[in-house]
Amino acid sequence: MNASDSDDDSYNERTALVQSENPVVPSYRPEPDLNPPSDTPPKRSGVTRRAGPAAMDGGGGGGGSVGGSDQDVDADDEELTLKYGAKHVIMLFIPVTLCMVVVVATIKSVSFYTEKTDQQLIYTPFTENTPSVGRRLLNSVLNTIIMISVIVVMTIFLVVLYKYRCYKFIHGWLILSSLMLLFWFSFMYLGEVFKTYNLAVDYPTVGVIIWNFGAVGMICIHWKGPLQLQQAYLILISALMALVFIKYLPEWSAWVILGAISVYDLVAVLSPKGPLRMLVETAQERNEPIFPALIYSSAMMWTVGMASPADAQRSGHETDEEAEQSSRGAEPEGRQSRSIPEDDLEEDRGVKLGLGDFIFYSVLVGKAAATGGDWNTTLACFVAILIPFMDNLAAHQFYI
């Protein structure tokens, strides 16, 4: 290992024998961290601290193995900040990878999600079953335009609701969405899995299973629950959502939409008039966490000094899109929420990622798995996604 490298001697001696002045970040502890973070950093220092890891991550690395990872000392150094960067990235790699694995595994085994039906979402009314390539391209672009406009409208609606403090409405909306996901979609999914493996299961059993799954999910996500259970539910829900998209979005539209959404995401987040940016700023003015719904958080912190206790409990929500009535707007929302945490009271160890990102990446990989029969393609997509994902994380830490 890093034992007796001749060019590492001073490094070894120092860290092995002497407690370094720049101690190491403690290993990740999943239990709630109750000390009020010494870093409720004002936005300024938040930015500079993040500038560290951002530049680092951009340059190819965050933390480091100074002193070995099993030293349990705390610090608030630049070095520590760099380490946070790398650690956070890895803490998010794992759930994103899990989500992708679930999606790919389902796509490869359950044929339901790759069967092409003529049924499409109402958001993509133009069919792709046209004889000519040009017409097909035109249709997919039109579909994209419709989908993106729906998303924009929903986002603006959400921002307006938030600005005028219609919290009850928003919460009701989110609860409805997660209800649908947890009960209806998982029921469909279970049905398809049973069909694939030719298992005969009776309705009462399925009823019990779905009821338990859904009820525990609602509690975990909207109220309190063990962190890992909550994370598992969030991952499952993102996977379910991604599967729905993979099934119901026609091929070319899916790819064009994916491209357009990335562009929209950038615009909405970075431009001063963008709805997401306004949302972020409003939340910061009011010193509240943005929609604890729609966010995957890697470490829970239930602080006492939060603006509103209800929000504190909800850190770590999910739901995003629901196919039918809901907030497409929620999705870019979710992706934006990630930028908040750094400045909020939440955790100083954990990191958050919007569920929209999970879904986005899973749809990408799932589509690749569905279209090519080849595992190489899927693998290549997976690795190719992780790299910009890291840069993305770094960049968002930097820009907010």
Next chain:
Amino acid sequence: MTAAVFFGCTFIAFGPAIALFLFTIAREPLRVIFLIAGAFFWLVSLLLSSLVWFISVQISNKDSAAQQKGLLIFGVVLSVLLQETFRFAYYKLLKKANEGLLTLSQEETMPISIRQLAYVSGLGFGFMSGAFSVVNILADSVGPGTVGIHGDSQHYFLSSAFMTMAIILLHMFWGVVFFDACEKQRWWAVAAVVISHLIVSCLTFQNPEYVASLVPTYVILFLMGVWAFYSAGGSLRNLKLCLTCKDKDFLLANHRPR
């Protein structure tokens, strides 16, 4: 046959690499990041070489077997050269990143040394390369079927798995030797790495004479391993100390009492 073959071949091919990953890399986020970046670089090199090959196949005469074989050889050589070029490019990138890290952090030493980077990036290359070689074969080995029913060799899966293991470990050794040679400006060593990569890849043209391709590959693997060990700073003395648990630096670094 199927599940047993699948698991057996998977573990043969990826066992050592996964063990290395779990024990030395998985705990350090920075190393994991560099591993994945290394895998990505390999992927890009493969993309480029496959583009060239694809275009040349399209414009070639599809009926002539000799020409196709010639194209294949050309493709393999080009791919090897591109992979090594990208290894060099990754080396340059890492040097720059390290300098950046150094100036921004307040430590005098780098958080990750160039040797660790060499190891990690070599393993990244190896993982990706091995995965691309063998994943489809593994996927097929699960399903129903009989190997070699049309008269081909029955040892296809097994020898593919062994070859993959050799390639993964070789990539790691090549990474270590390559970076070390670049650091010390020893260009003959770099050339030796490239040539040995070419040899190993061209040996696979002997398939299905698996003995003729696997045995020399393993010999080269062993030699490269020894070379990598020495260039990473190992020596017989170190080895003895390590194996008898008397190596103080190692013990201290891992906080074990002795």
